[in-house]
Amino acid sequence: MWKFIVRRILITIPQIILLSVLLFLLAQAMPGDALSGLVDPNVSLEQKNALREKLGLNAPWYEKYGEWASGLVQGDLGQSFRFKMPVSDLIEQRMINTFWLSLATLIITYIIAIPLGILSGRYNDTILDSSITGYTYIGFATPLFIFGLVMLWVFGYQLQWFPTSGSVTPGLEPGSFEYVLSKAQHLLLPAISMALIQTVSTVQYLRSEIVDTKQREFIITARAKGASESRVYNKHILRNSLLPIAAFFGYEITFLIGGTVFVEMIFGFPGMGQLFIESILLRDYSVVNAVVLIFGIAAILGALLSDIILSLVDPRIRIK
């Protein structure tokens, strides 16, 4: 098992390096460079070129990459062209917001997925199952952004149960109870919207795991032992079906990343996704780069986490 995990971690390192190279090259291809954000637009071309040379902007790409990467390792994500401040400062609060939004989404996703998946799998081909699969069916075919808009329209504007934008009501004392409550309130609608769509794949996965496990031969062995149906379910079917779901966990992060971009835009939620879109529109590419890099690393680590969980829970990998 340890070998498996170490090998898996070793795969992660080139992935992260490759991701950073890819992003760096993309940044090079982006119109404008660090200079355009730094200097007065009225400076002459010659002066600019001299400055470029001085700042090392004319160096070959791999040298520039080395410099950029060593900065990254020290936590230096570069400067924002537009806001004239370190990207890391710009990102910090946004990242915290997105983190809470993602966490809330994940929790709601599982709160929905596990009971629905279990019911649907256990009572497959009943009316209950049909209604649950009906939901997953429609959920699969509904783009998140449309669903988000509808949720905002219904619960934000029509019923006015939730705030329609922002992450907290302005003017509240950070750390106070009202502040936390307001944060949660702002979080809830986007998180529920995302979770309701995101959860359908988990529900379906769990359902098909259960239906598959039900048909496995060792279930017959368990019945032949004289185990009651409920015991067969709890001891054999459920246990065996839930383990792969646990391993699914890390991959959810990948799905979340795509989702936050849409949800944060729709609900005006000041997180990383919104920052990303804003920065793209402002052509503030060092911020764009940093956001994509962070999300990319999160996804890579999520996949790593999934595989590690799998290797821990499945004895076929654990004992080798």
Next chain:
Amino acid sequence: MRNKLLEINNLKTSFRIGDNYYAAVDDVSLTVNNNEILGIVGESGSGKSALAFSIMGLHTRAKIEGNIFYKGQDIANISPAKLNKLRGDDLAMIFQDPLTALNPLMRIGDQIAETLILHKPEMSQKQRKERVLELIDLVRIPRPEHVYEQFPHELSGGMRQRVVIAIAIANRPDLLIADEPTTALDVTIQAQILDLIRELKNDLDSGVILITHDLGVVAEMADRVAVMYAGQIVEIAEVHTLFENPLHPYTKSLLNSVPTEGQEKLHVIQGVVPSLQKLPRKGCRFAARIPWVDASAHEEYPELHEVEPGHFVRCTCYSHFYFPDESKEAYAHGNS
């Protein structure tokens, strides 16, 4: 002293295909005594496994008609709770494929212990573990303590089959059903597993139903043999009788198609086993495979005839059967 353990009367197990039910086991009656091995032979599609599953009540979507009396109690028609009291305790089963018959995510020890938890709840945890270790040792798996903690994928096929057997015999069952227990195994392992089953039968004084397609296995193991074809028993007899004086055309053909000493040409049975849907429900089911035998030789509704004590043959065609090639004709019974 042999007592009647199991008595099956007119069992019919049907599966639904499309809108109709088709009987895979059709009007089967048999008995099993304790300390006796009843061999059931047949090719694929004969219904032998469906019969085993019917006895254990393991079919989830089949229609079962008829009676299965276990020690006088009709287990085809009892509540699931009562059946669960018997399964794993009085009745136990050994499955064909040891690779899939064990839960891949559960330790060997826990899988064996489960049967004890279910039927001997009064056992303490310590007693239970001791018993499991004893069982692992009983089925001759080396290093019981070690194997107790292992998972199925760490064991070879033969070892896994021993675990399956250990599960089956954990509560000293009176009736053991072995469904092709050695088909997935190598021949040297097969010999060991068969010897083990025989010894366990003697020790526990149980009745065993041994289902197989291998005539050699039956010849070595069974006390009595039932030959199944297309869902029915076509011949049932004491083992020596069956091999020395087979009567039903199917039994004879089957025996002739196995290579034996000095045989030049193997016998080939014409045609193929009909599918469940296409099976003729009237007349002799084997008639189509022996077209040279006159149609009048068959019964309209073939029944089992007791030709000598304990020897039953279905359909009257047996007395008119001969092999079409000259050389075999001499052996055929009642040449006409």
Next chain:
Amino acid sequence: MEVNNTNLANQIQDPTKSPSGLKILWKEIVRDKLALVSLILLTLITVFVYGIAFVLDQDEIVRVDLFAIHEPPSEEFILGTDYGGRDIFGQLIIGTRNSLSIGFLVTAISGIFGIAFGLIAGYFGGYTDNAMMRVLDFFQVLPFTMLVIVFVSIVPNYTILAFSIIMAAFNWMGIARLIRSKALQEKELDYVQASKTLGTSHTKIIFREVMPNISSLIIVTMTLNLAANIGIESGLSFLGFGFPESTPSLGTLLSYATNPQTLEYRWWIWVPAAILILVMMLMVRNVGEALRRATDARQRRG
């Protein structure tokens, strides 16, 4: 005809494995009422939007008319106008056509590449497979939406084809992984081994022996991908990174709803587009799922 079944398991033949597999998939759709209705509706939508788009003047539709801003539905504008006074109905038609075209294009590009990738990795296995799978793993963990947006914003010559290629470049992994795992199973089967001993070349074995045997999986996956791609395209357009500017798109119509005024009071701008996207995705999925059920049911028994 001589149909011979030796046991219960073989009694129900896997039609997707038999020559008439595609015919049977078709039959399955016809039998499945929902899928049939979906297919008919889809065909109607397709014919309708392509037909009308043919006669509509796109320049006319996207021309800003400041005297007709935010008009509610009327006789002149069946579905009203947007903030630039442009006809919603016309945009809807052309947008749907564009969404479908892009959907097909992306599905085809990513499908062809993914199938070839998966077949080659799965068939050769070993080191080839290992190396190819590392590449695939990497692509799969990339933040798809964001990279597409970044690419879209930096590509200088931005056209519909460029957009499709960018989308396909980050979207071929799913089908490739699926095909690869199927090809891995398939190549172990004796018919592939037999072809090798009979002197047939690898290329021929991959595309003439193995591929036909997984054609139903390919069809099912491509159909489901089509639904997904329509959704992804409209999502990107919604964010403003889909179609080139001034090309009508369903996602663009929906993006107007990020304005609270529009969301609350001008339903005619975004609701029809939302419904159209939902209906199209659902219909394509219905067809795809019916195909999948047909394939699965047989495989479980076969």
Next chain:
Amino acid sequence: MAILKVNDLKVYFPIKAGIFNRTVDHVKAVDGVSFSIEQGKTYGLVGESGSGKTTTGRAVIGLESIYSGKVMFNGKDITNFGRKNSALRKDVQMIFQDPYSSLNPRKRILDIIAEPLRNFENLSMQEEKKRVQSLLEIVGLSPESILKYPHEFSGGQRQRIGIARAIAVRPKLIIADEPVSALDVSVQAQVLNFMQDIQKELNLTYLFISHDLGIVKHMCDDIAIMYKGRYVEQGTTADIFNNPQHIYTKRLVSAIPDINPRNREKQYHFRQEVQREYANSYNDYFDSEGLAYGLQPISDTHLVALPERG
């Protein structure tokens, strides 16, 4: 003259381990196997799962890459004969175990049987069709079947179609890998009889791979017993069955269930006795790694794996 000569054949599969997935060792699937087959004979290769018998067959026809050793066919070295070397390739054909998977379900019988013809011979459509039809007749199927698909046939019929494909380009050697083990007893007989018939007709040589000693005894002239990639015993069918020398062979022979119930006790005791001998004299027959020793001749035809004398 020997049509096939295999000399010290080794097929190793790498074992990957460690963090970098390097090859740390090899599974010696076939570990130094030598034999030769005379034209027109049937040579049986017997062993349990994992013995390397199938790998040996697959290596001979080029489906496994050979680690070392030599395969000579008709005096020519075919050890690593490439895909392009069609003249040699067409002379060696194979019959597969599973008749359900060895025929491409998507192809018509015509295309299945014609596959080798298309690869090795340039026939017109008309000639090709005729050839396929005559092949179908040889294997006892109706020539009208050419437009049918494999699923329309039973297991035994499919196996015969597989044989028709194998003999389409008139090979000299056929490697039959467990050709009947997936079939029911009564169907086995049909395929075995048929294999014997075409052998006589076409003067074929068989390398017959099987785990079933009864069938091998019925079919083969010479037999080799394999265990863990090595030969333990080789000889004529009579040598092996009437005078088994190696303890593993004895064990294998004693394990075959006897079809006569009267021999039950005898068989049981024989088995017990062999088991005892196996336990007692294991070290006389296997080296420290549990592998068989090199072969020593004990008669003109009979070779047994024993430690070198002296």
